[in-house]
Amino acid sequence: MNPHLEATGTRVRRPLWTDRSRTIRLLAAVAGIVLVVLAASTLGSYPVELITQVLIYALFAMSLDLLVGYTGLPSLGHSAYFGVAAYAAALCSLKLGLPFWCAAPVGLLAAVVTALLFNLIALRTARGYYLMITLALAQVLWSIAVSWTDLTGGDNGLSGIARPVIGRPLEGAASYLWFVALVFTVSAMAMWRIVRSPFGQALKGIRENEPRMRALGYETWRYKLVASLLAALFAGIAGECFLYLNGFVGPSSLAVALSAQVLLMVLMGAAGTLFGSMIGAAVFVVLQNIVSSYTDRWLFVMGAIYVLFALYAPAGALPWLRERWARYRNSVGGNT
Amino acid sequence: MSFWLINALNGLSFAMVLFVLSAGLTLVFGLLRIINMAHGSFYLLGGYIALSVIQASDHFMLGMASACVAVMLLGAAMQRWTLARLHKQELPQSLLTLGFLFMFADLAFWIWGGNPQLVPKPAVLEGAIRFAGIAYPAYRLALIGIGVLVAVLLWALLEGTRIGAVVRAGMDDEEMVRAMGINIPLVFTAVFAFGAGLAAMGGVLGGPLLGLFPGADFEVAMLAFVVVTVGGLGSIRGAFIASLLVGLADNFGTAWFPQLSLFTAIIPMVIVLALRPSGLMGRA
Amino acid sequence: MNALEVRDLGRSFGGLQALQNVTLSIAQGERRVIIGTNGAGKTTLFNLLNGQIRPTRGEIVLFGEPITALSTPQRAARGLARTFQITSLFAELSVRENIQIAVQALDPCRFSFVRTIESYRHIEQRVEELLAQWQLEHCAAQRVNKLSYGVQRQLEVVMALASRPRVLLLDEPMAGLSSEETHLVTDIILALDRAVTVVMIEHDLAAAFRVADRVSAMDQGQVVAEGPPALIRDDEALQRIYLRGGALGTAGPAVSAGGRSQ
Known part of the structure; x- marks a missing residue:
């Protein structure tokens, strides 16, 4: 929840009290989520739905940021993990009649196995290919979802998946929001742990300079592989949250458009900071809702945003704003 | 027997459309180091423009020519005013072309609507030709001939002309070409436009076969990515061989396992990447 | 046992022989400096030693263990570290x-x-x-x-x-440094624990001769002379190479009759 959690690098040996301050910040973050959820649930069902969506997409975007922002692997097939988890969990409960506690882990496992297969192929190639090959592989899954109607329901997808029962059924929009908020908080904390671990540090090194990492003794492809498995796991969690939100999964959960959207969310924040990806997801969902209420040309607007970001803010919106702000402050300082 | 013959011919004619499309992609990558995500858009726009022109004029060749020229101009503008500003920045370039992909897709949907449409075949190539006990569409046979012709022409252009020599040198070493006093930005724009034109041509040739519809841009772009990955980025010869592999794999795959369409098309890619990560003709 | 043993190492790029017949024996704890003009194959040698490129022939042995077939990270794990000429x-x-x-x-x-x-x-x-x-x-x-x-x-x-690391490969650590900074880096290298074997490429001959136990001179992909600094400084062949490519700044004025070492 707090950008300062991201500020590695500036750490000097801290006195004891900072450990406590970190706990305080963490508590503040959790309290923030609780407040937002509470506020939303008093406002009626539309804001609740919107916030639930924001949290799910934020989780999804953060998982992609592990690859794009931290490891420097631009993936355009991230919807594959989101969709596979949702389809697998849905199939488990529909065809095999498994309960939530079995279906959900199976779905996550399916996402991780998909990531393993994809990356054993995609990581063999040079970095420039990664975007292209992940796109091609994800497109294959989408195509199977559309054409294998017996299994996947084709374009109609799979519907009628009941929400999990935790103590009581999570049927109401507000009670499901609580569930998603909990899942989000736990996942986000886990991801923060990952990026601040020795492993996360190694990922940043690979992003910055892979040959040097190899010269230092890192078998870099192993790190890239594990990073993609972890990213797939969290993307899968987001996918299942989405599945139980709608009680439905269709080919759009595997589509390139979704991969492109989540990549744009990462860019609309700041690649390489989980917090930024979260903000990006929130901005994206709100923007999409506003634009769609005025025009049908959302796809065009999204394309235009991509073009603008590529030209002017390839590192993301937050770094761009920070730079503007610094320049503005300098010019003001220079005048006085 | 006729199952094999028909599917092999189907695969070959599809492969030729793929080749014309992928040749443009691989050429652009070889020289400009850009993975053009919007390559499929050029295919789709080319097909749609040809469709409109043919409907208005009833002339296939006129449709083909106007589609190629229009898309080449579009490509030149896109390269000159946006892509050129991101020279050698790999990820922003990909994101930029991705943005254009969405914009073009929405534009095409707006203008031509969401219903699948077929580009009319040229009148001479309507009907079927009988041989070896089968009746086979004349247009598909012609496609095979056209694909081979394009391959030969491209090869002659790259190997036999001065501009081809410049492009080949640029693929090896941009600095050297610059030092030779050649206007690199102009060559870049020209090659990008040429690549876009090839994609448009692919769209016109493939239009009567595969149809034009929203999402066709993604579908063919994905197949073109597979082809250039298998062939080795930057290699025309590789793209030709890879088109044959992918085209045939896709056709027989769809014939045998319709539920797993596209899956068989990427099998050549998986095998090639496992054995030779830089592609069949790629430089290691 | 020697720290690093290089036997008949060769590498060609296309038709160009970048490195040939390079044989080196570097003792444990030794400070070996490799000198030579630009394009003599020094950095190619380092790239072969740490596995960034593969040799076309020859063998590399680290503390008695052949490492020619190992990957870069595997070599690093066995105690072989390097720096880069272009800051990395x-x-x-x-x-x-x-x-x-x-x-x-x-x-x-x-x-x-x-x-x-x-x-x-x-x-x-x-x-x-x-x-x-x-x-x-x-x-x-x-x-x-x-x-x-x-x-x-x-x-x-x-x-x-x-x-x-057990063996440290330094690729022109002093390149582009001021004389003050050069002194600092030289002092640090001199102060390194003698358990570490150091192989260093250096253009600054004064610094090189200050650090080195032995010096190997390379030219056109081959080792053309090897010996203690004092001998190398006066080596005739070396003089010619450096005079061809520029001046041997710090070398003695006379071309002595000391001749080839080894």
């Missing part, structure tokens, strides 16, 4: 993070993603120790691409030393 750091990360990544490179904790870095006290301690030893504490939090070139060069060496 993690540009967007801080000095502290750069050192941290180098320190944990061969530590079992490097693959852990469950605990934060701070919880590994021994890593933190080693980082602090290196920062203090190299007087980098004042800029520990600074981003590397904001540092002066001299400090970057210094960091390049610290990174290689961080994982306590």
